[in-house]
Amino acid sequence: MEAVGERGNLAGVGHILLVLSGKGGVGKSTISTELALALRHVGKKVGILDVDLCGPSIPQMLKVQGKGVHQCDSGWVPVFVDQDKSISLMSIGFLLEKPDDAVVWRGPKKNALIKQFISDVTWGDLDFLIVDTPPGTSDEHISTVESLHPYKPLGAVLVTTPQAVSVGDVRRELTFCKKTGLQVIGIVENMSGFVCPHCLECTNLFSKGGGEELARHAGVPFLGCVPLDPQLTQSLEEGRDFIQEFPKSSAFPALAHIAQQILDRTSPQGS
Amino acid sequence: MVSHVWCRVLCAGLCPVALCRLQGWGSAAFSSRSLSSSTNDEFLKEKRAQIMSRGLPKQKPIEGVKQVLVFASGKGGVGKSTTAVNIALALAAHDSTKAVGLLDADVYGPSIPKMMNLKGNPELSPKNFMRPLKNYGIACMSMGFLVEETAPVVWRGLMVMSAIEKLLRQVDWGQLDYLVIDMPPGTGDVQLSVSQNVPVTGAVIVSTPQDIALLDARKGAEMFRKVRVPVLGLVQNMSVFQCPKCKHETHIFGADGVRGLAKTLGLDVLGDIPLNVNIRETCDAGQPIVISQPQSDMVSLVLCT
Secondary structure, three states, X not given: OOOOOOOHHHOOEEEEEEEEOOOOOOOXXXXXXXHHHHHHHOOOOEEEEEOXXXXXXXXXXXXXXXXXXXXXXXXXXXXXXXXXXXXXXXXXXXXXXXXXOOOOOXXXXXXXXXXXXXXXXXXXXXXXXXXXXXXXXXXXXXXXXXXXXXXXXXXXXXXXXXXXXXXXXXXXXXXXXXXXXXXXEEEEEXXXXXXXXXXXXXEOOOOOOHHHHHHHHHOOOEEEEOOEXXXXXXXXXXXXXXXXXXXXXXXXXXXXXXXXXXXXXXXXXXX | OHHHHHHHHHHOOOOHHHHHOOOOOOOOOOOOOOOOOOOOHHHHHHHHHHHHHHHOOOOOOOOOEEEEEEXXXXXXXXOHHHHHHHHHHHHHHHOOOOOEEEXXXXXXXXXXXXXXXXXXXXXXXXXXXXXXXXXXXXXXXXXXXXXXOOOOOOOOHHHHHHHHHHHHHXXXXXXXXXXXXXXXXXXXXXXXHHHHHOOOOEEEEEEOOOHHHHHHHHHXXXXXXXXXXXXXXXXXXXXXXXXXXXXOEEOOOOOOHHHHHHHHHOOOEEEEEEEOHHHHHHHHOOOOHHHHOOOOHHHHHHHHO
């Protein structure tokens, strides 16, 4: 990736990927985390930037809640999730005195912190930087996209659940991406069906097909359906590596496929 | 270590008040200033009090509205809108003499129009107030009526504050016994604007049982404590899924987490609503379950809440 002017702390980052949704609770943080774990498993170095200032979930999902942030000459050192330093993470969760502290901030304060997260974290050399966002199209999104613009992000992965109220919000997010010049890498339909572990009957709790239909309608790639998987939920609660520990689980093939499509996109022969 | 980090954050231009974990008022207009190492505590306290008294809007009731109930969560996608809509309908169904209004304060992702099967631009009254759209006897107002369905609302906080002010005060609500406000996820501009502008009778916090959601729900409760809004209790949504074929129960999002949080915070669990396809289907169709299937078990659970 060519350098664009002064890249500073993002100079060593290969590809920047944003995970967006208009809707809350569709699984942005889940997809961000699992994508990072899947990319790590194929030998990539990944950073995760959690810009959800009001509800930072990623430290818990990677079992690094409560860790402190250290400083060096060039800025803040991200928290490493493992000994190999293959996944690093920055989140407001690490800056709170207590994990339960509420961050009740208006826009300008959020903007200032996001700008610092982007310019002052010493990511070092990364293959991918995944940016997990809160729901909506608000200050956090505007500031993040504006601040990342000079670094030419690879694009955005949009996450939705299949039901109409989610798809409606994600449709708006697609328009946001178009207006800000952010390329849409594709749409993920999460919580797409639940297979009863007892009788194997599949119930479309949150409907089915809404995300795929939206992708078709908007002319963007459809990256896949991820089913509701209690093992995935539990793995995230406990901060475990789902990709490593539950390869036979129902959500695994879908998540692996999504990661593969991202890798294909960034390979020298890919589009 | 953490205090060093906060110093850097401050020097980037945030107000020194942020350091002291104040009452979460977060300001829209603090100017940046540099921190000298010899800042006096007394001076700081005085400055803080000055800024605080200048910065806070005056709380004023909405004319004609008796009680304001907000449905919130720190977390997105836990069912705030679904619960708010069904509870509003349940309040009206329970006592037909009560007038109920529903305000969708989620300016970025308004769900109420779809759930209440309402479309169209609000008319203006002779006093230039927006007339709420009505369905199932509930007066509704939402950003969704004011923008196109596919148009995103890409606004910074100040615009959002102004919009919330208008949605609260420039709507011809008439005489309402209850105004139910459906909040967006998070603990930011919208929540602050609503709590600071109108006296809120109480807040209901909705959450799913999983830890990740509870983390945020707890922050939501903390936020209401900071802005002095009483929390009426918690609602545990998506508590358990019963397979329609074999009746096997699966706790997809964990078990009973909300009860644990309620105990820790000294709050009541107002209701426990299971995952049921009918709730989602009826909301998507614009016929919430309290209206379309009033005899169902789900509705009795909602009515108990």
